[in-house]
Amino acid sequence: MTSHPARRPIVAVGLTGEETLRILDDAALSERWAATGATFGVVGIDRIARNPQSEMGRRSPRPTDIDPSLAATALAGAGGPPLAVTGAAHHDLPYNLARRVLSLDHLTHGRTGLLFGACDPRGHGETAWHGSAELGAVTAADAALAIARLWQSWPLDSIVADKESGILVQSDRIRRVDHHGVVDIAGPLSAPASVQGAPVLAWYADDDDLLAEIPAVADLVVLGGVTDPVDAMSRIRIERGSPNIPVLIEVPVGADANGTDTAVTAALDAGADGVLLRSAESAPDDPARLLDRARAVSGASGKAAPADPESTLRVLLELGAPPPLLESAAPAFAAPTTSVYR
Template sequence: MTSPDPGGPVIATALTTAEAAAVLADPVLRGRWSHHRAAFTVLGIDRLPGAPTESVPAAGDLDPSVLATALAVYGGPAVVVAATAHIDLPYNLARRTLSLDHLTRGRSGLLLGSRDPRGRTGNAWSGAGLGAAAELGPATTADTAHAVLGLWQSWPLDSIAGDKESGILVHSERIRRVGHRGVTRTAGPLSIPTSPQGTPVLGWYGTGPDIRAHTPDIADLTVLGGLPDRATVASAAGQPGRAPVLAEASVRDLETAAELLRAGAHGLLLRTTGPGTPAETAARLLSTDLTVRFPGAVVPGDTTLLRDALGLPPPRDLLSDATAAFPAPSPGVYR
């Protein structure tokens, strides 16, 4: 299967939690953020097991979804939240990210990785005291992805009628049970309807040339992390798959980044590396003129749905055979 074609290379960027916090605290950096022309920006890249950012500390326990919500107020690029199957159960993760997608009017996503590199527990969700014994890795992460996507799809947005004459505000029979039974169990439905783009864009983050073998078929895009070389990119991008492959690269070495595109990557995820305070490294990233460095790159409009900007198809419906969560409403006069 060939990957979708957005019309040009997708040039995305990434900020650590500390860098995102620094942007929020500095009005000059907030101004640069509002004019940043990346296809999207991943927030909390330090939560994923890629190349370390040597001199940029983690920003405590600031959650990337909270940072994304705060930064979205200032405009700027679409925001993608980095997360792993470490702390949050799928329901909590699905609720926060779908809320963000409504706030941004369909300009957000979720990038899932297998392991938080900050020394967290080795078992999924046991850090929350839930006693889960699922080993972290691609299988648990893929199961989390299926659970989250099912929850996102459980309440169709067009089921909301708001018909005062008939008294039917929601066609409740169209809200579906999730019934996911895997590493985790979810019954659903989620308490939030689907968003303008249907569901947030679902990304998969991993390392190594065999990343395609681990990427679930429901993923919208794949990020090949760990600052890969040309050979790794060529091997990964050359394998058939539904999701386009973006290669992680350093914003300090744009010549090498361009070589990864020539090696077959469908796009880039540019992150900071090297010395500097979070404010300094964030400024370095946000001041890079991506449209000049990468002519023809995808530059979404401020109101373009992220899924449309990336040329992605609608997500696969995981609940086509699901049972209704509620009975059909009875017509009556709304008072």
């Protein structure tokens, strides 16, 4: 057995859109959610993850489906752990997704992340963005890079609100993105950067192609449905040269509590930094079982509710600041002059 990682195990909880709506609609479930002690939650796990108990892991969209960023905004207002929303290159254009996630990050004061996947198992066609790019790991990785650059295009500390000079924003510090890949983005994003530098960017990998294309800008990796987690983590930490990147293993939660606990122990013994728990059923009627198991796993791992509920998600995950991506990028605007503002 491999020894457990030095950092305390991370416990994430993956919620489907339906489960999120049930929590929002039920006061008792909301209290359960707030008491899970999870490190963070993921809203819309069904938007990127194939369900292990459904045929080929696919399903059709339902009338109750709601955009994860909207559901997460409502859930954040109800309290509880920080939240990551899911996104896929299948239908979320990088600029739109970057803006939605960053807006939620500002609303939560830096307690937001994005779990990015290659495609939506519910369908939405066989190409990304309605035919403008091929679906797959390469498209997703390039989209993730574009999102990371957009999040850094407007430095937060460029907002100076200097009454003496009359300058509100040091506009020459706002940078062009000029991303040319599967999509072309001039930039910048129409919102300043996060108080945590940038929202946490996590990568969802459930096949070899996605393991091979983990973008350098990823802060965290979630392994979904892997048959050999030891080999997968070796590829990430040795072949990719990222020994310190946190890796979580997805663990489906069913009726067998002992089976869940065994899977969690196996994941940590394999060297994972934590787990992402999600319901095993294709259409769970009630997320109570998932929330109860998350609370039990969090307590068993020693990961109690954060002492400081105001901590950013990066702080809770013990991540450093994101590496600068636009230091040499051209300014998007000219430097302000005092005469303009007086």
